[in-house]
Amino acid sequence: MDARRLEHFLAVVDHGGVHRAAQALFVAQPSLSQSIRALERDLGHDLFHRVGRRLVLTQAGHALVEPARQVVRGLAAARSSVEAAAGLETGRVEVAAMPSQAVEPLSGMVRAFTERHPGMTVGIRAAATAGAVVEMVRTGVTEVGLLASGEPLTSAGVVLEAIGTQRFVLVTPADWPAPANGVVRRADLAGQRLVVGQVGTGMRALVEEIRADGVELTEVVESEHREAILPLVLGGVGVAVLADSWTPLARLSGALVLDLEPPAHLHLALVSRREPVTPAAEAFLAVARGVR
Numbered sequence: 108m109d110a111r112r113l114e115h116f117l118a119v120v121d122h123g124g125v126h127r128a129a130q131a132l133f134v135a136q137p138s139l140s141q142s143i144r145a146l147e148r149d150l151g152h153d154l155f156h157r158v159g160r161r162l163v164l165t166q167a168g169h170a171l172v173e174p175a176r177q178v179v180r181g182l183a184a185a186r187s188s189v190e191a192a193a194g195l196e197t198g199r200v201e202v203a204a205m206p207s208q209a210v211e212p213l214s215g216m217v218r219a220f221t222e223r224h225p226g227m228t229v230g231i232r233a234a235a236t237a238g239a240v241v242e243m244v245r246t247g248v249t250e251v252g253l254l255a256s257g258e259p260l261t262s263a264g265v266v267l268e269a270i271g272t273q274r275f276v277l278v279t280p281a282d283w284p285a286p287a288n289g290v291v292r293r294a295d296l297a298g299q300r301l302v303v304g305q306v307g308t309g310m311r312a313l314v315e316e317i318r319a320d321g322v323e324l325t326e327v328v329e330s331e332h333r334e335a336i337l338p339l340v341l342g343g344v345g346v347a348v349l350a351d352s353w354t355p356l357a358r359l360s361g362a363l364v365l366d367l368e369p370p371a372h373l374h375l376a377l378v379s380r381r382e383p384v385t386p387a388a389e390a391f392l393a394v395a396r397g398v399r
């Protein structure tokens with residue numbers, strides 16, 4: 108079995124189709140389709156149902172995903188080990204991260220890592236929730252992850268390493284009637300219109316907790332795009348509870364950033380596979396542990 112065909116198979120799975128996978132791999136679409144058909148012949152099973160122009164994984168296709176990732180990651184580890192013999196002069200590490208934590212502390216981690224290893228590159232993969240980060244690392248989509256959760260996490264199949272906390276703040280338009288001391292109690296939010304993230308995020312969980320305390324809130328926008336929340340707040344659509352990683356950008360944009368009382372925090376954790384990681388990933392983790 109040609110390992111390149113496994114890489115092609117995973118690209119189709121990860122990108123949702125042959126067209127986008129071919130673009131990502133910089134190969135011709137007919138060549139990629141031929142590679143998938145050759146892999147199916149090698150295995151003696153169809154890996155995808157062809158539904159119009161869509162490809163849907165068959166049961167055999169689902170069964171292949173995780174073993175294929177192990178093979179591809181094993182090859183990447185072999186290449187990385189050879190590269191490490193030259194002092195990590197070149198190579199790549201893939202990191203899964205949630206949006207707010209990609210702002211900080213991940214940007215600081217990447218900055219420190221690339222300064223220490225200027226020949227290395229970093230790929231950042233988006234994950235909306237802590238569970239999605241864990242799943243991407245567990246299944247081998249990435250070797251490393253950075254997540255945040257309202258509660259300390261435990262998970263089978265990956266290594267979780269606590270690295271600190273990140274507090275929540277309230278972000279409002281500049282003309283919002285903020286208390287003089289800059290601290291907003293939960294009761295002060297009664298009747299407010301909120302821009303919120305999707306279910307499963309820490310910011311959404313805190314909003315539900317405030318509502319459970321008897322504070323009446325109106326969710327005027329639910330956005331899966333974290334980067335849309337600040338423009339919506341600045342436009343006067345509503346206020347938002349965000350991780351304080353957004354504070355510098357929010358203030359620079361002219362928004363108010365206010366403390367919440369009682370305070371609420373997210374627990375930050377680095378995630379890695381239980382199997383030995385590549386030297387590039389281990390180097391990234393070593394740098395990340397020193398960045399707060």
